[in-house]
Amino acid sequence: MPAIRNGISWAGFASGPTAWAVSLQLDYAIADWQCHAGFRPTALFSLLAAAAALAGTLLSWRALRHASYGTSPPLQARARRFLAGTSVGIGALFALAMLAQMAAGLIFSGCEL
Amino acid sequence: MSGIRQKKAERIQEGGPKGIRDTSIDEARLRAFLAHAWQTPKGLYGWLATVDHKLIGRRYVVTAFLFFIFAGLSALAMRFQLAAPEAGRIGPDLYNQLFTMHGTTMMFLFAVPVMEAFAVYLVPLMIGTRNVAFPRLNAFSYWIYVSGGMMIWIAFAFNTGADAGWFSYVPLAGPDYGIGKRPDFWAQMVTYTEVSALAVAVEIIATVFKQRAPGMTLDRIPLYVWSVLVTAFVILFAMPAVMVSSTMLILDRLVATKFFDSAAGGDVLLWQHLFWFFGHPEVYIIFIPATGFVSAILPTFVRRPVFGYLGIVLSLIAIGFLSFGLWVHHMFATGLPQLGESFFTASSMMIAIPSGIQIFCWIATIWGGKPIFATPLLFVLGFIFTFVIGGLTGVMVASVPLDLQVHDTYFVVAHFHYVLVGGAVFPLLGAVYYWFPKVTGRLLSERLGHWNFWFIFVGFNLTFFPMHILGLQGMPRRVYTYPLESGWGSVNLFISLSSLVLFAGFALFFLNMLLSLRNGHLAGDNPWGASTLEWAATSPPPSYNFPHLPVVTHRDPLWAEPDTLPVIEGLRVDAREVVGGTVADAVPQLRVPSADNSIWPLLSAIAVGGTFFASIYTPWAVVWGAIPVSIGFICWFWPKGEPEDEE
Numbered sequence: 001m002p003a004i005r006n007g008i009s010w011a012g013f014a015s016g017p018t019a020w021a022v023s024l025q026l027d028y029a030i031a032d033w034q035c036h037a038g039f040r041p042t043a044l045f046s047l048l049a050a051a052a053a054l055a056g057t058l059l060s061w062r063a064l065r066h067a068s069y070g071t072s073p074p075l076q077a078r079a080r081r082f083l084a085g086t087s088v089g090i091g092a093l094f095a096l097a098m099l100a101q102m103a104a105g106l107i108f109s110g111c112e113l
Numbered sequence: 114m115s116g117i118r119q120k121k122a123e124r125i126q127e128g129g130p131k132g133i134r135d136t137s138i139d140e141a142r143l144r145a146f147l148a149h150a151w152q153t154p155k156g157l158y159g160w161l162a163t164v165d166h167k168l169i170g171r172r173y174v175v176t177a178f179l180f181f182i183f184a185g186l187s188a189l190a191m192r193f194q195l196a197a198p199e200a201g202r203i204g205p206d207l208y209n210q211l212f213t214m215h216g217t218t219m220m221f222l223f224a225v226p227v228m229e230a231f232a233v234y235l236v237p238l239m240i241g242t243r244n245v246a247f248p249r250l251n252a253f254s255y256w257i258y259v260s261g262g263m264m265i266w267i268a269f270a271f272n273t274g275a276d277a278g279w280f281s282y283v284p285l286a287g288p289d290y291g292i293g294k295r296p297d298f299w300a301q302m303v304t305y306t307e308v309s310a311l312a313v314a315v316e317i318i319a320t321v322f323k324q325r326a327p328g329m330t331l332d333r334i335p336l337y338v339w340s341v342l343v344t345a346f347v348i349l350f351a352m353p354a355v356m357v358s359s360t361m362l363i364l365d366r367l368v369a370t371k372f373f374d375s376a377a378g379g380d381v382l383l384w385q386h387l388f389w390f391f392g393h394p395e396v397y398i399i400f401i402p403a404t405g406f407v408s409a410i411l412p413t414f415v416r417r418p419v420f421g422y423l424g425i426v427l428s429l430i431a432i433g434f435l436s437f438g439l440w441v442h443h444m445f446a447t448g449l450p451q452l453g454e455s456f457f458t459a460s461s462m463m464i465a466i467p468s469g470i471q472i473f474c475w476i477a478t479i480w481g482g483k484p485i486f487a488t489p490l491l492f493v494l495g496f497i498f499t500f501v502i503g504g505l506t507g508v509m510v511a512s513v514p515l516d517l518q519v520h521d522t523y524f525v526v527a528h529f530h531y532v533l534v535g536g537a538v539f540p541l542l543g544a545v546y547y548w549f550p551k552v553t554g555r556l557l558s559e560r561l562g563h564w565n566f567w568f569i570f571v572g573f574n575l576t577f578f579p580m581h582i583l584g585l586q587g588m589p590r591r592v593y594t595y596p597l598e599s600g601w602g603s604v605n606l607f608i609s610l611s612s613l614v615l616f617a618g619f620a621l622f623f624l625n626m627l628l629s630l631r632n633g634h635l636a637g638d639n640p641w642g643a644s645t646l647e648w649a650a651t652s653p654p655p656s657y658n659f660p661h662l663p664v665v666t667h668r669d670p671l672w673a674e675p676d677t678l679p680v681i682e683g684l685r686v687d688a689r690e691v692v693g694g695t696v697a698d699a700v701p702q703l704r705v706p707s708a709d710n711s712i713w714p715l716l717s718a719i720a721v722g723g724t725f726f727a728s729i730y731t732p733w734a735v736v737w738g739a740i741p742v743s744i745g746f747i748c749w750f751w752p753k754g755e756p757e758d759e760e
Contacts, residue, residue, distance in 0.1 A: 013430075016434075017434040020434070020438065021434075021437070021438070024438050024456055024460065027453075027456050028441075028453050028456055028457075031450045031452040031453035031456075032450060034452060042452065042456075076330065076697075076698050078330055078332060079330045079331050079332065079697040079698050081332075082330070082331050082332035082423065083331065083697070085423050085427075086423060086426055086427045086430065089423070089424070089427040089431075090427055090430060090431050090434075093427075093431050093463070093466060093467065094431075094434070096463065096466070097435070097438075097459060097460055097463040100459035100460075100462065100463060101456050101459045101460075103459070104452065104455035104456055104458070104459050105452070105456075107455070108451055108452040108455055109452075110450070110452045112450070112451040112452065
């Protein structure tokens, strides 16, 4: 697919915050359940969400390397490059936030008061 | 103006394109036409009906600083009481009202509105347009804001001041324990100010997305404009939570709903979740524009472009998103599961990363430049020092065990004053010194400015740093007195005396403004040699901002093209028109009419405000109030045959 081959400039921008918002709400909602689940679902969900964020980041990274692809119109190369650069940073930052959440899910069993 | 009418008549007879364009007339006539089209009528009507973003922005700033003075005097009164143990100067009831009014005013009536006020004034100038999008909504927002602020302070004067803290927790503010109408006035004041803030947020988003000067692509938007754009989005998603919760509170109190009544199936913690879902982003609604001030002031006074433009934009956006994932760290002491709390600790720690990126970009900018230590830069340096301390204690209280120890103590008071005063008020004061010449045409006194900075910087640190120690010693917040045996008396006396130094610093600030308004040196268009578009307009700018709208070819347009900016032509000059362009690349798409002056925003605000006020006393006010509100809005939007109504 050309979109995967040449990247999507805004992918990290969308995937990072979205995956983080979903995983934060999901992890918070199932925090009580973890105690009885027999495994660490919050850590698993955080890891999956971080992977989703990183996938978007990767697409933005590709768009950064093919900044002139599919531009003019609708988007000039400089705007696409800027958007892709911002998306890479945001996607990576939110992936890091979810890895920190995952660490919390591994440290706490969920049975603590 | 007879020449203008004659020219219009000639054009109509010729059957040429609709209206008179800026392509075929000389500079003097161009300015006369534009001044006529964009003028605010003289006299009371003009004052009440204007939609000029500069007049409304100025009004917002002055009003916000008046509320700041009220809130500051409340704080001084509290320090007067706390200067000695077991002092009987102010009783517990008045003290409760004072700290509530102080916090409420600072957060809802000063900090957010003043940041939005600067945006309303500066954004159109910085992006090269002639007014904000939805100018009448802008006027409406101001009238709603000022009426909400006046309402709660008049209520305070009649001993009905809010007294349950700036977050008005239930059940203290609920029907069982809330005294008289005090919590109701608080709840409705929230509705007024949030309606106003949402209106401004919508305007700012539309203005920045659609009205940027041609060529101002995403990567050429001034960093200050980026900061207010992110802030506007945060407002848009955060403020409805507190409007909903304050409405639920007033419903519980007025018509006996049970949203927050645990005994009847409601949930007390629901209030805290809703409030802090707004309350934590609120901190960033105040802080993010302040970082925009810093990013605007620094390059001018170190004489080089800001380091790491992309990193700063990325950080602003990341902070905007992350601010929505921290709210539970205000609720660590409510007994939530530790695992759940730990997720919010993670986000709270993570937000230090984009904040740190910004700080390092600013330090690198200073490092690579040649600093000129004028007053705006002093305030920026003061901000960096103070905010770093506030940020460090922020990381500390993001940790659950430490937060549980210092929760509701003066440690937290010290922390958030370092963040909010250091992180927002210092840059704000720097911004006043920086843009005062643009707004008034006169420079503030540098000599008084230096005194002003040092009094505030020293006074602030002497006042608030010892509060960390008081907090660690266990002194609780929101107490009107403390026992002699506690041993906190001498530190409290020191804090109270230091607050007088801080007070003197702010007195110097206002004195400098008053003196400089009359006697300040004439500024000229660009007294600091700055790089952004607002400095291309005259000081103060004319009603139409720019005779020709500029074209942007560089991130620092006035440094790249210091002599003459390229401009676009083809706009009407006999009617209010701006250019609408694409969101990412700012490619011009169409000429957009801009609304003329109107009295209806004020009249609609009176109808809306009257309805809000009456609904404190009766739910039927919402029903009957809908009639004048509807009439106001219909008349507001009814076409009046003006050129701006034409398609």
